[in-house]
Amino acid sequence: LPLLSVVLGQAYELAVHALDLAPCGAPTPPAHLLDRGLAALLDVTGALSARIGIHTSVTAQAGDGGWAFASDSDGWVTTPARPGFDGAGVRGAAADLLDASAGRAALPQLLLTRRLVVHNMTSFMRLAPLVHEVPGLPGGSALRTGVAGLGKVTGLVGRLRR
Secondary structure, X not given: OOHHHHHHHHHXXXXXXXXXXXXXXXXXXXHHHHHHHHHHHHXXXXXXXXXXXXXXXXXXXXXXXXXXXXXXXXXXXXXXXXOOOOOEEEEEOHHHHHHHHOOOOOHHHHHHOXXXXXXXXXXXXXXXXXXXXXXOOOOXXXXXXXXXXXXXXXXXXXHHHO
Protein backbone atom coordinates (compact mmCIF):
# COMPACT_ATOMS: atom_id res chain seq x y z
CA LEU A 1 0.00 0.00 0.00
CA PRO A 2 1.14 3.58 -0.50
CA LEU A 3 2.57 5.14 2.64
CA LEU A 4 -0.21 7.71 2.95
CA SER A 5 -2.85 4.95 2.87
CA VAL A 6 -0.96 3.05 5.58
CA VAL A 7 -0.82 6.18 7.75
CA LEU A 8 -4.49 6.96 7.11
CA GLY A 9 -5.31 3.32 7.92
CA GLN A 10 -4.31 4.01 11.52
CA ALA A 11 -7.33 6.32 11.81
CA TYR A 12 -9.47 3.24 11.19
CA GLU A 13 -7.75 1.38 14.03
CA LEU A 14 -8.12 4.36 16.37
CA ALA A 15 -11.81 4.76 15.54
CA VAL A 16 -12.61 1.07 16.02
CA HIS A 17 -10.72 0.85 19.31
CA ALA A 18 -12.33 4.05 20.56
CA LEU A 19 -15.72 2.42 19.88
CA ASP A 20 -14.53 -0.67 21.78
CA LEU A 21 -13.67 1.42 24.84
CA ALA A 22 -16.90 3.45 24.99
CA PRO A 23 -18.90 0.68 26.77
CA CYS A 24 -16.16 0.55 29.42
CA GLY A 25 -16.74 4.17 30.41
CA ALA A 26 -14.43 5.91 27.96
CA PRO A 27 -15.81 9.03 26.28
CA THR A 28 -17.86 8.60 23.13
CA PRO A 29 -15.52 8.81 20.14
CA PRO A 30 -15.66 12.22 18.46
CA ALA A 31 -17.51 12.37 15.14
CA HIS A 32 -14.41 13.53 13.27
CA LEU A 33 -12.48 10.42 14.42
CA LEU A 34 -15.27 8.14 13.20
CA ASP A 35 -15.37 10.06 9.90
CA ARG A 36 -11.61 9.67 9.40
CA GLY A 37 -11.85 6.00 10.32
CA LEU A 38 -14.50 5.54 7.63
CA ALA A 39 -12.32 7.46 5.16
CA ALA A 40 -9.43 5.13 5.96
CA LEU A 41 -11.58 2.04 5.46
CA LEU A 42 -12.71 3.21 2.04
CA ASP A 43 -9.26 4.42 0.97
CA VAL A 44 -7.46 1.19 1.88
CA THR A 45 -10.21 -0.92 0.29
CA GLY A 46 -9.93 1.21 -2.85
CA ALA A 47 -6.14 0.81 -2.92
CA LEU A 48 -6.38 -2.96 -2.53
CA SER A 49 -9.10 -3.16 -5.18
CA ALA A 50 -6.95 -1.24 -7.65
CA ARG A 51 -3.94 -3.42 -6.86
CA ILE A 52 -5.75 -6.56 -8.04
CA GLY A 53 -7.58 -4.80 -10.89
CA ILE A 54 -11.12 -4.61 -9.55
CA HIS A 55 -13.17 -2.02 -11.41
CA THR A 56 -15.83 -0.76 -9.00
CA SER A 57 -17.12 2.13 -6.96
CA VAL A 58 -18.29 1.93 -3.36
CA THR A 59 -19.92 4.58 -1.19
CA ALA A 60 -20.38 4.55 2.58
CA GLN A 61 -22.79 7.28 3.66
CA ALA A 62 -22.95 8.22 7.32
CA GLY A 63 -25.39 10.94 8.24
CA ASP A 64 -24.65 13.98 6.10
CA GLY A 65 -21.16 12.74 5.24
CA GLY A 66 -19.32 9.65 4.25
CA TRP A 67 -16.72 8.55 1.76
CA ALA A 68 -16.52 6.84 -1.62
CA PHE A 69 -13.88 5.26 -3.78
CA ALA A 70 -13.67 4.32 -7.42
CA SER A 71 -11.03 1.83 -8.53
CA ASP A 72 -9.76 0.30 -11.73
CA SER A 73 -6.51 -1.18 -12.99
CA ASP A 74 -4.96 2.32 -13.22
CA GLY A 75 -5.54 3.18 -9.55
CA TRP A 76 -8.21 4.52 -7.25
CA VAL A 77 -9.56 7.78 -5.93
CA THR A 78 -11.19 8.36 -2.55
CA THR A 79 -13.55 11.32 -2.21
CA PRO A 80 -16.18 12.65 0.18
CA ALA A 81 -19.49 10.95 -0.58
CA ARG A 82 -22.10 12.74 -2.61
CA PRO A 83 -25.82 12.06 -2.23
CA GLY A 84 -26.90 8.89 -3.96
CA PHE A 85 -24.90 5.86 -5.00
CA ASP A 86 -22.82 5.10 -8.07
CA GLY A 87 -22.23 1.38 -7.79
CA ALA A 88 -22.29 -0.34 -4.42
CA GLY A 89 -23.31 1.60 -1.36
CA VAL A 90 -24.19 1.35 2.26
CA ARG A 91 -25.88 3.89 4.52
CA GLY A 92 -25.82 3.97 8.31
CA ALA A 93 -24.28 5.62 11.33
CA ALA A 94 -20.48 5.81 11.17
CA ALA A 95 -20.22 3.76 14.38
CA ASP A 96 -22.37 0.99 12.90
CA LEU A 97 -20.40 0.99 9.64
CA LEU A 98 -17.10 0.73 11.51
CA ASP A 99 -18.36 -1.91 13.95
CA ALA A 100 -19.72 -4.03 11.09
CA SER A 101 -16.50 -3.71 9.10
CA ALA A 102 -14.45 -4.79 12.11
CA GLY A 103 -16.70 -7.77 12.77
CA ARG A 104 -17.76 -6.32 16.13
CA ALA A 105 -21.43 -6.05 15.21
CA ALA A 106 -23.65 -8.69 13.65
CA LEU A 107 -24.19 -7.63 10.05
CA PRO A 108 -27.47 -9.56 9.63
CA GLN A 109 -28.91 -7.83 12.71
CA LEU A 110 -27.82 -4.39 11.47
CA LEU A 111 -29.44 -5.10 8.11
CA LEU A 112 -32.66 -6.53 9.57
CA THR A 113 -33.12 -3.53 11.85
CA ARG A 114 -32.23 -1.23 8.93
CA ARG A 115 -29.44 0.40 10.92
CA LEU A 116 -27.44 -0.37 7.78
CA VAL A 117 -29.04 -0.19 4.36
CA VAL A 118 -27.22 -1.71 1.40
CA HIS A 119 -27.68 -0.45 -2.14
CA ASN A 120 -26.76 -2.55 -5.18
CA MET A 121 -25.57 -5.59 -3.23
CA THR A 122 -24.51 -7.39 -6.39
CA SER A 123 -21.90 -4.65 -7.01
CA PHE A 124 -20.38 -5.50 -3.61
CA MET A 125 -19.67 -8.96 -5.01
CA ARG A 126 -16.96 -7.39 -7.17
CA LEU A 127 -14.99 -7.03 -3.93
CA ALA A 128 -15.20 -10.76 -3.15
CA PRO A 129 -11.68 -11.48 -4.51
CA LEU A 130 -10.29 -9.20 -1.80
CA VAL A 131 -11.44 -11.65 0.88
CA HIS A 132 -9.06 -14.25 -0.57
CA GLU A 133 -6.24 -11.86 -1.50
CA VAL A 134 -6.21 -9.99 1.83
CA PRO A 135 -7.35 -12.34 4.63
CA GLY A 136 -7.19 -9.66 7.35
CA LEU A 137 -9.09 -7.06 5.34
CA PRO A 138 -11.20 -4.76 7.51
CA GLY A 139 -14.74 -5.53 6.52
CA GLY A 140 -13.71 -8.95 5.24
CA SER A 141 -15.97 -10.75 7.67
CA ALA A 142 -18.88 -8.54 6.64
CA LEU A 143 -18.10 -9.17 2.98
CA ARG A 144 -17.85 -12.94 3.56
CA THR A 145 -21.25 -12.84 5.31
CA GLY A 146 -22.70 -10.86 2.42
CA VAL A 147 -21.27 -13.19 -0.22
CA ALA A 148 -22.58 -16.26 1.63
CA GLY A 149 -26.00 -14.66 2.14
CA LEU A 150 -26.29 -13.52 -1.44
CA GLY A 151 -25.19 -16.96 -2.60
CA LYS A 152 -27.97 -18.58 -0.57
CA VAL A 153 -30.56 -16.10 -1.83
CA THR A 154 -29.54 -16.43 -5.47
CA GLY A 155 -29.44 -20.23 -5.10
CA LEU A 156 -32.93 -20.19 -3.61
CA VAL A 157 -34.22 -17.93 -6.39
CA GLY A 158 -32.64 -20.26 -8.96
CA ARG A 159 -34.34 -23.30 -7.38
CA LEU A 160 -37.69 -21.47 -7.28
CA ARG A 161 -37.43 -20.66 -10.99
CA ARG A 162 -37.01 -24.36 -11.95
